[in-house]
Amino acid sequence: MPQQHVAVLGTGKIGEALLSGMIRAGWAPANLLVTARRPERAEELRTRHGVTPVTNAEAAKRADTLIVTVKPQDMGALLTELAPHLPADRLVISGAAGIPTTFLEERLPEGTPVVRVMTNTPALVDEAMSVISAGSHATTAHLAHAEEIFGAVGKTLRVPESQQDACTALSGSGPAYFFYLVEAMTDAGILLGLPRDKAHELIVQSAIGAATMLRDSGEHPVKLRENVTSPAGTTINAIRELEIHGVRAALIAALEAARDRSRELASGNS
Numbered sequence: 001m002p003q004q005h006v007a008v009l010g011t012g013k014i015g016e017a018l019l020s021g022m023i024r025a026g027w028a029p030a031n032l033l034v035t036a037r038r039p040e041r042a043e044e045l046r047t048r049h050g051v052t053p054v055t056n057a058e059a060a061k062r063a064d065t066l067i068v069t070v071k072p073q074d075m076g077a078l079l080t081e082l083a084p085h086l087p088a089d090r091l092v093i094s095g096a097a098g099i100p101t102t103f104l105e106e107r108l109p110e111g112t113p114v115v116r117v118m119t120n121t122p123a124l125v126d127e128a129m130s131v132i133s134a135g136s137h138a139t140t141a142h143l144a145h146a147e148e149i150f151g152a153v154g155k156t157l158r159v160p161e162s163q164q165d166a167c168t169a170l171s172g173s174g175p176a177y178f179f180y181l182v183e184a185m186t187d188a189g190i191l192l193g194l195p196r197d198k199a200h201e202l203i204v205q206s207a208i209g210a211a212t213m214l215r216d217s218g219e220h221p222v223k224l225r226e227n228v229t230s231p232a233g234t235t236i237n238a239i240r241e242l243e244i245h246g247v248r249a250a251l252i253a254a255l256e257a258a259r260d261r262s263r264e265l266a267s268g269n270s
């Protein structure tokens, strides 16, 4: 296991999910630095994970790799704070939605290698989907290092940076759509007279079963759905309602809106 110093800057939900996954995967907490805006948050991270809280400037000086997980709107201010302290050979990985690698490259020392990653919250259970793109000074070795880090919390995929906003809409935000669906289907269970806890259990196990089949069966989703849909049966009645209510079109429009918002974040719109 590499024993380089890695710093997570702006350790909130995603930063902590990544940090905890790296520790589960064998990274020594002694080699992990974190930064937080609030001192009580920094102490919480030290107590919970045994990592070392430092200032952003210290992280820039001490870490070989810096992973920046602040909100897109906080990125500019953080980079301004980092830049005077950062040696140009340090790898900077951005986990922020919408922010292009050029945004970081323009604000960091000339030649700084930057990698952009869009992960998702299933990092908490080592089932993340992280998509990875190189900035103009990042080499394949830098990409491989980012894959090693994010591989600790799930699957990784290299994509051209031009696809990052679309990936953010699909997998970055993706878990939220499934949670929303489960919430709505549980409400349907209530309408049909089931207790909430039973409805929840039925839907969650069905989701796990369906997700496992999608991943492991090698079958196309259409075939899997057809196998559930008996002639003159129950499922086709539900599918007809989904089509009447435009659920497919709603999903396409929803993901397009998420992609557009990711693009807007690049221009600093709050």
Ligand SMILES: NC(=O)C1=CN([C@@H]2O[C@H](COP(=O)(O)OP(=O)(O)OC[C@H]3O[C@@H](n4cnc5c(N)ncnc54)[C@H](OP(=O)(O)O)[C@@H]3O)[C@@H](O)[C@H]2O)C=CC1
Binding pocket: 009, 010, 011, 012, 013, 014, 015, 035, 036, 037, 038, 041, 056, 069, 070, 071, 072, 074, 077, 078, 095, 096, 097, 118, 119, 120, 121, 172, 173
């Ligand atoms: N949540 C998600 O599902 C996903 C989020 N992302 C991306 O990850 C990033 C973080 O999101 P998320 O974890 O949800 O957000 P959080 O708000 O939970 O985490 C961001 C953290 O950064 C801290 N922070 C802000 N500015 C500074 C600074 N200058 N120095 C040190 N710490 C700072 C914030 O402090 P404070 O607590 O004081 O505000 C906060 O704790 C975003 O860019 C988002 O686009 C990517 C994929 C999925």
Ligand SMILES: O=C(O)[C@@H]1CCC=N1
Binding pocket: 097, 168, 172, 173
């Ligand atoms: O909603 C957001 O902006 C972040 C990025 C992807 C998931 N959550």
